Amino acid sequence: MRNIPLNKPFIDDKEIAAVLSVLKSRSLSGNGVIGKEAEDLMSRLFDVKYSLLTTSCTHALELAMMTLNIGFSDEVIMPSFTFVSTANAAIKQGAKPIFVDIEPVHLNLDPDKLEAAISAKTKAIICVHYGGFGCQMDKIMSIAKKKKPQLYVVEDAAHAIGAKYKGRYLGGIGDIGCFSFHDTKNLVCGEGGAFLSNDSKLAKKAEIMREKGTNRADFLRGEVDKYTWIETGSSYVLSEILAAVLLAQLQKLDTINKERVKLADRYLQALEPLGVSGDLILPKISPEIETNWHIFYIRVFDESSRDQLLKHLKRNGINAAFHFLPLHASPYAKSRYGYSEGDLPLTEEVSKTLIRLPIYPELASDEQQFVIKKIYEFFGRKES
Numbered sequence: 001m002r003n004i005p006l007n008k009p010f011i012d013d014k015e016i017a018a019v020l021s022v023l024k025s026r027s028l029s030g031n032g033v034i035g036k037e038a039e040d041l042m043s044r045l046f047d048v049k050y051s052l053l054t055t056s057c058t059h060a061l062e063l064a065m066m067t068l069n070i071g072f073s074d075e076v077i078m079p080s081f082t083f084v085s086t087a088n089a090a091i092k093q094g095a096k097p098i099f100v101d102i103e104p105v106h107l108n109l110d111p112d113k114l115e116a117a118i119s120a121k122t123k124a125i126i127c128v129h130y131g132g133f134g135c136q137m138d139k140i141m142s143i144a145k146k147k148k149p150q151l152y153v154v155e156d157a158a159h160a161i162g163a164k165y166k167g168r169y170l171g172g173i174g175d176i177g178c179f180s181f182h183d184t185k186n187l188v189c190g191e192g193g194a195f196l197s198n199d200s201k202l203a204k205k206a207e208i209m210r211e212k213g214t215n216r217a218d219f220l221r222g223e224v225d226k227y228t229w230i231e232t233g234s235s236y237v238l239s240e241i242l243a244a245v246l247l248a249q250l251q252k253l254d255t256i257n258k259e260r261v262k263l264a265d266r267y268l269q270a271l272e273p274l275g276v277s278g279d280l281i282l283p284k285i286s287p288e289i290e291t292n293w294h295i296f297y298i299r300v301f302d303e304s305s306r307d308q309l310l311k312h313l314k315r316n317g318i319n320a321a322f323h324f325l326p327l328h329a330s331p332y333a334k335s336r337y338g339y340s341e342g343d344l345p346l347t348e349e350v351s352k353t354l355i356r357l358p359i360y361p362e363l364a365s366d367e368q369q370f371v372i373k374k375i376y377e378f379f380g381r382k383e384s
């Protein structure tokens with residue numbers, strides 16, 4: 001029987017050689033030459049002034065909240081259709097998450113619902129580029145700008161490496177951007193992330209907080225003769241071993257994302273008739289964005305068809321999957337913040353009806369064809 005995973009990291013001899021070379025160098029800890037090289041490359045690739053590698057995107061988001069001095073009695077606006085890390089980063093600082101519904105085109109934070117969610121306590125908006133489809137950054141940035149200097153925009157760009165909004169790279173548009181290099185993402189290093197910013201003050205503060213609240217980075221650059229404790233902080237530096245894997249991955253970004261685009265085009269073309277017949281809903285791509293196809297999703301019309309389709313695919317060795325459970329309807333958000341089911345209708349509907357299909361550079365065309373065939377089979381239709 002076939003076994004087609006949902007995702008598969010694209011690793012070859014380059015990553016293996018890079019890891020061996022770091023091990024042989026005996027310099028394994030973070031903030032070293034390889035990490036610096038990866039950071040410089042990231043800054044160049046995504047047209048951003050400052051890039052800092054972190055141990056995960058979860059940690060990059062935490063670092064963002066710390067850097068922005070988010071604290072007790074502050075509010076942070078975010079979608080509910082996201083991973084728990086988006087919310088935890090704010091909650092860890094003592095802030096309250098304010099969940100806003102998504103819009104129907106790209107399933108991102110709905111800018112038209114943003115203003116109503118802003119209060120005197122709002123300190124930040126975290127927007128999430130779901131699946132690599134960019135948020136409406138113009139609207140979000142201009143709403144935030146009206147409340148400057150107090151209201152910041154953080155992009156949770158965990159899905160969005162290499163994707164664009166109006167020609168600009170996601171992760172470099174807000175005050176801070178955060179990437180993930182977890183195994184499930186487009187570029188991987190096992191566990192890892194990045195903090196991006198164009199703001200020198202924020203970047204400087206993050207650099208200190210990432211190094212246990214010390215100015216060790218200044219010391220490594222030879223700017224001071226010893227380093228010392230100057231801020232609160234934690235340990236968010238990425239090991240050179242993982243940075244080496246990431247550097248090799250960054251050099252393949254184009255190849256990886258192009259392969260995903262090809263696969264997505266094939267899915268879109270092959271499944272189009274099922275969209276026309278009203279069996280399913282295909283993703284839409286508005287002209288202002290360029291997605292990296294981190295996720296290829298389809299949607300059906302109710303939860304039970306979604307579950308049956310997933311079961312049908314699983315039985316055939318296809319590891320398709322549902323995605324985020326709405327955070328506002330989780331036990332924690334209900335008991336601690338008083339949210340309830342029904343509060344964010346579109347988030348809830350999308351969560352019940354969305355299916356992610358396998359997409360990764362090594363997905364062979366006969367495997368993809370098999371996935372397509374099994375979807376047609378489920379709906380009892382003939383592929384033309």
Ligand SMILES: *Cc1c(COP(=O)(O)O)cnc(C)c1O
Nearest residue numbers: 056057058083085158180181182
């Ligand atoms: C994966 C993910 C994260 C967390 O990334 P890690 O690197 O695993 O910490 C955060 N936000 C979103 C939207 C994600 O999908």
